[in-house]
Amino acid sequence: MRLLRLLTIAAAILSxxxxxxxIQPPLQPQVVLPTSANPNSNANAxxxxxxxxxxxxxxxxxxxxxxxxxxxxxxxxPPGFTVDVYAxxxxxxxxxxxxxxxxxxxxxxxxxxxxxxxxxxxxxxxVGDQVFTIADNLKCPNGVAFHDGALYVAEINRILRYDDIxxxxxxxxxxxxxxxxxxxxxxxxxxGWKYIRFGPDNKLYVPVGAPCNVCEPDKSIFASIMRMNKDxxxxxxxxxxxxxxxxxxxxxxxxxxxxxxxxxDLLGDDIPPDELNCAERAGMNxxxxxxxxxxxxxxxxxxxxxxxxxxxxxxVPLGAHVAALGMRxxxxxxFPSAYQGNIxxxxxxxxxxxxxxxxxxxxxxxxxTTNKKANKYEVFAEGWxxxxxxxxxxxxxxxxxxxxxxxxxxDDSAGVxxxxxxxxxx
Ligand SMILES: [Ca+2]
Ligand SMILES: [Ca+2]
Numbered sequence: 001m002r003l004l005r006l007l008t009i010a011a012a013i014l015s016x017x018x019x020x021x022x023i024q025p026p027l028q029p030q031v032v033l034p035t036s037a038n039p040n041s042n043a044n045a046x047x048x049x050x051x052x053x054x055x056x057x058x059x060x061x062x063x064x065x066x067x068x069x070x071x072x073x074x075x076x077x078p079p080g081f082t083v084d085v086y087a088x089x090x091x092x093x094x095x096x097x098x099x100x101x102x103x104x105x106x107x108x109x110x111x112x113x114x115x116x117x118x119x120x121x122x123x124x125x126x127v128g129d130q131v132f133t134i135a136d137n138l139k140c141p142n143g144v145a146f147h148d149g150a151l152y153v154a155e156i157n158r159i160l161r162y163d164d165i166x167x168x169x170x171x172x173x174x175x176x177x178x179x180x181x182x183x184x185x186x187x188x189x190x191x192g193w194k195y196i197r198f199g200p201d202n203k204l205y206v207p208v209g210a211p212c213n214v215c216e217p218d219k220s221i222f223a224s225i226m227r228m229n230k231d232x233x234x235x236x237x238x239x240x241x242x243x244x245x246x247x248x249x250x251x252x253x254x255x256x257x258x259x260x261x262x263x264x265d266l267l268g269d270d271i272p273p274d275e276l277n278c279a280e281r282a283g284m285n286x287x288x289x290x291x292x293x294x295x296x297x298x299x300x301x302x303x304x305x306x307x308x309x310x311x312x313x314x315x316v317p318l319g320a321h322v323a324a325l326g327m328r329x330x331x332x333x334x335f336p337s338a339y340q341g342n343i344x345x346x347x348x349x350x351x352x353x354x355x356x357x358x359x360x361x362x363x364x365x366x367x368x369t370t371n372k373k374a375n376k377y378e379v380f381a382e383g384w385x386x387x388x389x390x391x392x393x394x395x396x397x398x399x400x401x402x403x404x405x406x407x408x409x410x411d412d413s414a415g416v417x418x419x420x421x422x423x424x425x426x
Pocket of ligand 2: 291
């Protein structure tokens with residue numbers, strides 16, 4: 001138990017630390033399918049996630065258009081797609097937010113003197129022209145959201161608002177002081193970094209992760225998604241039982257909130273799964289710390305759940321330890337029609353698995369008659385993880401869909417923003 005406790009503490013410290021802190025686990029020649037952790041699952045019986053998610057794209061790379069840039073040349077994407085560097089040299093870029101004018105805002109997971117960037121592209125050549133560091137003194141400003149001309153920035157315990165941000169870029173980093181919208185969030189650093197979005201109800205959704213690897217938090221604000229008015233008022237619990245979500249989006253038609261959740265550590269290589277969940281309404285509980293995936297009990301807390309509890313299983317149990325972060329519905333016009341309505345997920349990659357997994361962009365294809373069931377979970381882009389050397393050449397974090405239908409993807413390890421575009425092969 002003492003060893004377990006020490007490992008838990010080490011894990012906590014690592015997960016709170018900056019971008020580059022990774023345990024290098026020993027190599028073990030083992031390949032396990034992402035969702036095989038879930039033997040009790042029958043909700044997804046027709047679901048071909050396992051095989052598809054591990055399908056190697058070798059041979060599927062578009063070699064003609066493969067970039068020679070050493071930052072992208074190893075990335076494999078389906079035919080017709082190209083990965084380019086939109087911006088580089090950034091320090092730990094994390095959440096992305098795009099303004100209607102095309103300014104790309106970038107939060108960072110830097111605990112002290114954290115930066116927020118704004119990237120402009122005035123000549124419209126698909127490469128960022130200028131990177132403004134609009135703040136450099138924040139505490140882990142991982143989350144950014146753009147709304148009504150203002151940039152909202154989430155630190156660990158508070159939400160800031162920079163009004164009329166795009167007219168201030170040239171003053172960077174000496175902008176007008178931000179408005180403190182809400183400073184009532186916990187200051188715990190463990191899973192304290194935030195991902196924020198405005199919903200179709202005009203409210204700002206703000207998750208608060210569990211302050212631990214696994215525990216029964218003593219306050220209901222932990223392990224939740226909260227929401228509030230844009231002025232910070234009426235902070236309320238929206239969903240609970242969520243260990244740590246660092247990516248969510250609202251379904252373009254149903255407007256329901258879909259989100260990824262990172263499973264707990266230290267139960268071995270293959271349980272529990274990370275999750276893609278759907279909150280159909282306010283007030284739902286997604287199981288943490290009592291149940292994971294499709295009703296897998298936690299070995300410590302599983303028996304402590306109240307009998308009247310009603311836990312909602314994920315729509316898709318993802319791979320264990322893949323670290324599913326940013327996710328977006330694809331609603332652009334550039335990609336082929338088969339991609340319409342798909343969910344793209346940035347999987348950051350594992351740190352505590354004997355053989356690394358994740359570190360790729362996956363694609364979930366929903367059943368378009370129900371919009372609630374997934375038909376497929378498969379790899380879209382990969383190559384950042386060198387399985388032979390067990391090394392990462394980069395780690396995807398967040399995804400946004402640009403006005404022209406391309407994807408922007410942040411990478412906190414390589415310090416890069418990628419642009420993934422499509423052109424029909426000739
Ligand atoms: Ca440009
Ligand atoms: Ca869950």
